[in-house]
Amino acid sequence: MKALIAALLLSAAPAMAFDIDAMSDDEKAAFGEAVREYLMANPEVLIESIGVLESRNAENAAENDKLLVSQFQDEIFSDDHSWVGGNPDGDLTVVEFIDYRCGVCRRFNQEVHDLVEADGNIRLVMKEFPILGQDSDSSARFAVAVKQEAGDEAYMKAHDALITLREPATLENLKAIAVDIGVDAEAVVAAMNTEAVSEVLRKNHQLAEKMAIQGTPTFVVGDELLRGVPQAGLTATVNEIRARQEG
Known part of the structure; x- marks a missing residue:
């Protein structure tokens, strides 16, 4: 779940890119708790992030379909x-x-x-x-x-x-x-x-x-x-x- 939240946040704001795998276990735990607290207080951010992710996925699918049409x-x-x-x-x-x-x-x-x-x-x-x-x-x-x-x-x-x-x-x-x-x-x-x-x-x-x-x-x-x-x-x-x- 934390990985999904991180992916959604990154999809909505690429400038926030960081390497979560480089964190220590304590840092990961603290980060996860901070994210949870923020999203509980601001649930609209998660909804917005999901919308951005779905929009990008739809755009990618449409581009892939155009490639298929061109190929065949x-x-x-x-x-x-x-x-x-x-x-x-x-x-x-x-x-x-x-x-x-x-x-x-x-x-x-x-x-x-x-x-x-x-x-x-x-x-x-x-x-x-x-x-x-x-x-x-x-x-x-x-x-x-x-x-x-x-x-x-x-x-x-x-x-x-x-x-x-x-x-x-x-x-x-x-x-x-x-x-x-x-x-x-x-x-x-x-x-x-x-x-x-x-x-x-x-x-x-x-x-x-x-x-x-x-x-x-x-x-x-x-x-x-x-x-x-x-x-x-x-x-x-x-x-x-x-x-x-x-x-």
Whole structure:
């Protein structure tokens, strides 16, 4: 605990740097008691120090995430298998790692589409990242198979159907979606377990692992990685990131 207090004090005031290990046992005891007495009398100092430490940790994490985006930018923005929509020549690319059975992904799906449509200058990339069980995997395989068999327009129809599907992602329900969106149901279902589809999901999972992405939705906006939906809202956050990059 004393070490933690010392670390917090040092993080809040670097000028106070000293080597606590150079103290004698009596000096350490006296120092610990003095710190305790001071913090008991001024608890707001500890709260402030913790806030500074958390802020610095958040800044370091954001910088590390930027390095990850830079390191894997080709796989993130320019792979040969992900669906790309919005404005292909837009000034900002938004990438979403998505699981069709993810409740948060479902709630924010319309906001993503509204943002892209209203902005008009966003390039949108979708990456299937099924992590919530068999229905997630089946849904992702169906979406990728539709793209490979019937193209990008059919993929987006499948995407919209899957993100609102309340029933289990059984083959029967997936075939019904295929019929509704006007693609060959048998061909798509037959393609779901092919190596071509498996390779797409494998590459997405490998990329997520390299970037320490463990949940959905996860967004990459320009050079910044957003782990989850930002509290300020996606539209406001995208506008802030664009302004930073333009500045």
